[in-house]
Amino acid sequence: MESWERSRRRWQHAFFASWLVLTSGGALMEAGQVLPVVLVAGLAAWYAVWFVLRSPPSGDVPVPYVLGGGLLWLGLFAVDSSFLVVGLSVLVPYCMDAVRVGLVAVVSCAGGWLWHRFHANGTITWTEIAISALIAISAATAVGYFNAVARQSAERKRLIDELQAAQEARAAAERRAGVAAERQRLARDIHDSLTQGFASVVMLLEAAQATLPDNKHLTQALRAARENLTESRRVVGALRPGELDxxxxxxxxxxxxxxxxxxxxxxxxxxxxxxxxxxxxxxxxxxxxxxxxxxxxxxxxxxxxxxxxxxxxxxxxxxxxxxxxxxxxxxxxxxxxxxxxxxxxxxxxxxxxxxxxxxxxxxxxxxxxxxxxxxxxxx
CATH class of the missing domain: 3.30.565.10 (Histidine kinase-like ATPase, C-terminal domain)
Incomplete structure (x- = not known):
């Protein structure tokens, strides 16, 4: 799901950049001043610091980012009232995550546009009001849709993470079960083959020693067989509970x-x-x-x-x-x-x-x- 999050971030960055250009491009050409260009570039850099370099968690609202972006926007608005809608760029990172933030952005955009028209012309026509209402309704619908998609994607990500965790837990349990089963198999194999074999060798050597009590090599072989029998029993006991045997x-x-x-x-x-x-x-x-x-x-x-x-x-x-x-x-x-x-x-x-x-x-x-x-x- 990391690739999904990176893709989401890239679309957010593209959304911010396109909206910033859309809302500030015309005003910058009309203003013809250096200070607005510096402030717009500062707003872009401020966004990059918080969302490209730092990448805060989805839905998290860094208060310093909002305050800094708001001050830069106020500087633009003080230079020229046509930069009013640029302030919405500050809220762009949250439009897809929080419906309330998106609706605030939409209402602010519609109201700001009407205020700008009134400030420029001294009046507002019913056509302009209707256009503003239609834009606000369309934008609010888009915000709701984006938020629903974002919540669905987040829920899907949560379910996939849970499934992956369950699969990893199951794989770990199967590995542990495999280890336990292999230990049991080894214990049975050692007991049924080596241990029983050493026990038989010991019995045969003891019988042979009764016939040849002074044979040095026979005594050494019997001692070695007994030691290996003891060792094989120790290994079996370590592999499985000895009481059960x-x-x-x-x-x-x-x-x-x-x-x-x-x-x-x-x-x-x-x-x-x-x-x-x-x-x-x-x-x-x-x-x-x-x-x-x-x-x-x-x-x-x-x-x-x-x-x-x-x-x-x-x-x-x-x-x-x-x-x-x-x-x-x-x-x-x-x-x-x-x-x-x-x-x-x-x-x-x-x-x-x-x-x-x-x-x-x-x-x-x-x-x-x-x-x-x-x-x-x-x-």
Whole structure:
């Protein structure tokens, strides 16, 4: 949309230049003086300073510009009354943005022209009044049309900016989901290939060592195999929550609540409802991370006495509910923090939702729900 704004500015500059020439050209030729030329050039330079070099935001009215332009116009008007309509050039930058400013310019132009005719001839004919009214009506219609186009363009620009921001946010979420899925894939591949392979090698070398206990090379090979087995398990643990590999999501949640009770004295327990069934590995991993983040928030902020983790198996859906009876908080103010944002992003990446219910002094509830199987695009 920057190109649109530059194009709009160029048309505004052309509008100002043409209007300034139109309103001052004839008067300059009739005046035949140097001072009006200097003042008109000064008005053009003053406009350039504020709208070419500085480029204020659309619709913004710099008061110094209006005052300076008004003084230059008053100087022209003092030299010759025929320069009256030149003053409208000062308002040209706002005719397309503000209807009221445009209408003031139109009325001033019509009234100024009639005053000039009266000043020059001592009278005003009905024909001149009719011509002035027609010009004012036509100009007012043009101002309204230009303003409607400008507002429509501004609204279109806002919608395009919002769409672009949404697309960028979606692309970022997809990148994060891709990274998470790749980490899960690597963890599975390492566990199913290298880790299992090293475990088999260790078992074979241990059997061989039982037959040849004093073989130096066999001992070194066994030590190297054990070290690599340990390292592969460490890498898998870094790539995905280790508790899930050992015991699954329900038991991992029970261990999380037990640790919270043991380490803080908070009464915490886990409830499992519905019929247990296998869940997608990524669904389990993300729900466990949400539970860990929520429990960490309880530790740091809630001052709670009781925490309940509820895992509910529903048809095609799994729901995790973390409730505490602590001090609570304002969800709208807390939404800007990283913890809730990260949890919400994790749910949205897998087609789920995150709901936070809380109020000061009323505890807090975090509800995360996901399809039981992760979407294909999230794998």
């Amino acid at each position: 050992e015991c699954g999501l329900p038991e991992a949640l029970r261990r999380l609540s037990d640790r919270l009770s043991d380490e803080t004295g908070i009464e915490a327990h886990t409830v499992i409802t519905g019929t247990l069934r296998p869940l997608d590995a990524q669904v389990q991993a993300e729900l466990l991370r949400v539970a860990q983040e929520a429990v960490a928030n309880v530790r740091r902020h809630a001052a709670a006495e009781r925490v309940t983790l509820t895992l509910s198996y529903m048809e095609g859906l799994v729901v995790l509910d973390i409730h505490d009876d602590g001090g609570g908080f304002d969800p709208e103010r807390a939404a800007s923090g990283h913890g809730l944002s990260i949890m919400r992003e994790r749910m949205e990446q897998l087609g789920g939702t995150l709901l936070v219910e809380s109020a000061p002094g009323a505890g807090a509830t975090v509800v995360a729900s996901l399809p039981a199987v992760a979407p294909i695009g999230a794998r």
